[in-house]
Amino acid sequence: MGHSQIIGGDLLDIALQRQQKYFAQNRYLEASARKQNLRQLLKLVVDNRDSICAALTKDFGCRDKQESLLIEVFPCQELIKHSIRHLSAWMKPKRKSVSLWFQPGRAKVMSQPLGTIGVITPWNYPLFLAIGPVAGALSAGNTTMVKMPEHTPVFSQLFADLVKEYFDPELLTVVNGDVEVGKAFTALPFDHLLFTGATQIGKHVMRTASENLTPVTLELGGKSPVIIGESFPSDAAIKSIINGKLINSGQTCIAPDYILLPQNEINTFTEQARKTAQQFYPDWQSRGYTSIISENHYQRLNNMLEDAKSKGAKLVPLFEGGSISEMKKIVPTIIIDATDDMAVLKEEIFGPLLPLVGYESFESGIEYINQRPKPLALYLFSHNKKEKDKILKNTLSGGVTINDTILHIAQDNLPFGGVGTSGMGHYHGEAGFRTFSKEKSIFIQSRFNGIPFLYPPYNKGIASWLLKFMLGPGK
Structure with a gap:
């Protein structure tokens, strides 16, 4: 792709600004462009199965390749394919009914990208728990920054290198670093932040994100x-x-x-x-x-x-x-x-x-x-x-x-997704698309409508009569 990949804590602001600028110029990607981004994400996973599994084995010390294929690579592929198949339907505005009083006006809900999404990934399933949110964010038409876990340094570096190879950093950027980098990442003014990890850390993430009024999705844990x-x-x-x-x-x-x-x-x-x-x-x-x-x-x-x-x-x-x-x-x-x-x-x-x-x-x-x-x-x-x-x-x-x-x-x-101390919010498939979108309510007034009859003054003429009729008899 030809662009440098931002990795590390000192350049986080630059990385965010670059993504925000890109989003400002591409506020609503059509389905074809989003699907192409998802196909590129799928290609990243499929092309590099062996190196992904080898990196995970190094990080864990012992993790069978077949297990990594089963619990990380396969579900990633299926999730991305599912998103590609259904994206056009998800993007289609949803018609909503209109009260009798406002007909023949029309109403609909349109899903609009939020902007730049932050994703904080844990070490236990670092591929699957990075790809899942990224697929949702890209489906919704957002740019995305991902903070990878420090406990899986081999895989985290590989993933950063692969993202650099397959994506422009304006669209998808990977950040690697220690706890301090993670704290700085959390403090960025994202348009939505998804964190997967321990409940206690999730509390700190939510507290920090609140300074920017950043909405959060927390995928935590607990005793199942x-x-x-x-x-x-x-x-x-x-x-x-x-x-x-x-x-x-x-x-x-x-x-x-x-x-x-x-x-x-x-x-x-x-x-x-x-x-x-x-x-x-x-x-x-x-x-x-x-x-x-x-x-x-x-x-x-x-x-x-x-x-x-x-x-x-x-x-x-x-x-x-x-x-x-x-x-x-x-x-x-x-x-x-x-x-x-x-x-x-x-x-x-x-x-x-x-x-x-x-x-x-x-x-x-x-x-x-x-x-x-x-x-x-x-x-x-x-x-x-x-x-x-x-x-x-x-x-x-x-x-x-x-x-x-x-x-x-x-x-x-x-x-x-979780509930209470096990988390808040949802993702995967359409739920991820919805989480990383703004469901915008739209009312379209008809050229010919009765609203002018309700203009003030309310105590005279048709407006007075209509108001009484609309309210119905009192006690």
Whole structure:
């Protein structure tokens, strides 16, 4: 493309001004131009699959290429293709009905680009969680700046280089840097800012963005529960739960965080979980099973295990052999008899530790969920319609998958987002297009209309009579 790419903290203002200038000259890109931008984004991903996966493996220390293809590359491709297919329909103004009193006037809603969008990407899925918001922003016709995570330096630099190769920086710019760069990025006067990450950091992001009255979408985390119905055999849910928990070694914002199940099913669940985990990852020490991203996070998870053990919990490792410190691989562990004073039930785990909480009745399981902050995801395993209705009507969460885990995030027609401490706002597919657009209300007055009859003075003639007729009889 021939332009330099802005990377770093000192030139953030220049990068923003350059994008704002470009947007001022291209305030409404037609569908053909937006689709071309999306095709270029798709080409970036497809052309560079191997180098993307290799970079992710270097950053994590061990992450299987097939897993990166499955959980990052494939959903990125599908999301972009979905946006290209449906963009023209999303852009089409939506006709709205008009009250009898204002006919034959017409009304419609037009989606208009906001301007320059800021995206702050986390380290756990740095490709997918960058591409998703970028696709939404480009679909809506905006320019976009992306702050990449410092915990994945190899991939973050690769992504910056690829964006430089495939896009003009006036349209899409990548910023790399440390925490201070991130703070400076958050303080920029974007037209919308999307942050994905921890709840505590999200509070700081929202506070800083408020100085510019920048609207924010916060994709946070929390403790996403799984509840297994009273008559649903726990062994039938095991494979889905273990898969959802151990993908990316549990470093997933919507990973199952704890399991609610009938008290008498705990032993059966534990035995089956151990067999399933070993079937999924027979060579876990050398390949397949992802490492923890950093030494700090590795130690944090070990501290959680020690805390639970010291307070009386029973720890059941699912793999033979202990954790491998030099590879930052934590043995996935089931935690039985966890109590509310333990870190594993107080904090988001974000790793392969899985507390089991027995319930006496399905209703008490629902009560347990509702006594805690609203989760980003909730999972139910049940074939019972009454149980499904109770969960859907009596709990509030960002999203729900029934009889599986994780998969609601992969449905491009569904909005993705949290609620309460797990986030605010939505994106993905059309929801992303709407988030990064201004829904502009438009009323078009007819050449021949009755409004002049309502002009003042109101106490005389037709205006007085019409007003009484419009209001109707009083008491």
